[in-house]
Amino acid sequence: MMSIQKQPEKTGKIVLIGFMGSGKTVVGRCLSQLLGWDFIDTDEEIEKVTGCTIVQIFKKYGELRFRSEEELVLKKLLNRKNLVLATGGSMDLDNRNLELLKQDSYFVLLQADLEVLQQRLSRRNSRPLLGKRPELARIEELLAAREGQYLELADYILNTSGLNVEEVAQNIAGHFQGFYQPREEKQA
Numbered sequence: 477m478m479s480i481q482k483q484p485e486k487t488g489k490i491v492l493i494g495f496m497g498s499g500k501t502v503v504g505r506c507l508s509q510l511l512g513w514d515f516i517d518t519d520e521e522i523e524k525v526t527g528c529t530i531v532q533i534f535k536k537y538g539e540l541r542f543r544s545e546e547e548l549v550l551k552k553l554l555n556r557k558n559l560v561l562a563t564g565g566s567m568d569l570d571n572r573n574l575e576l577l578k579q580d581s582y583f584v585l586l587q588a589d590l591e592v593l594q595q596r597l598s599r600r601n602s603r604p605l606l607g608k609r610p611e612l613a614r615i616e617e618l619l620a621a622r623e624g625q626y627l628e629l630a631d632y633i634l635n636t637s638g639l640n641v642e643e644v645a646q647n648i649a650g651h652f653q654g655f656y657q658p659r660e661e662k663q664a
């Protein structure tokens with residue numbers, strides 16, 4: 477009988493990627509609870525390590541410093557297993573840590589319609605690259621610059637517009653487990 481082979485080297489982590497406001501943090505937390513896995517949000521980790529908010533880091537030291545903090549956080553997480561990881565919205569494809577992460581992780585791209593992103597992003601003024609109430613055109617421009625990278629990394633893509641956090645997390649958990657579970661086990 478044909479069976480879907482489990483790929484142990486691919487099951488270490490689920491990494492959520494996507495634009496600001498796509499829901500990586502809230503979905504990641506919920507997903508980790510569903511799977512009984514640990515959860516880490518790289519932004520929260522950076523804030524813990526540096527003692528500064530993301531807004532403060534951008535303001536005081538600039539985006540480059542933020543990206544290198546992001547890289548350091550990733551490096552520390554490479555060997556972790558059973559981890560759901562919510563990333564910041566822009567990760568450099570040339571980043572070697574990201575390549576290493578890719579080897580044992582299942583990358584999920586969360587997407588949302590532009591208007592939905594705008595609505596979500598207008599709730600809090602916590603994205604230094606966008607400011608409060610970003611224009612649709614600004615979101616579209618930044619997203620267009622990143623979408624190729626996101627798509628290249630993604631093992632699974634989900635548009636979250638119209639779905640609540642739990643629905644998105646359930647969807648990912650179901651897809652992830654279904655994909656990696658050998659068929660015999662599924663039928664047992």
Ligand code: S3P
Binds near residue numbers: 603605
């Ligand atoms: C960023 C996304 C933010 C945060 C920082 C930069 C980006 O995280 O890392 O403001 O460049 O897309 P969220 O995607 O969680 O908003």
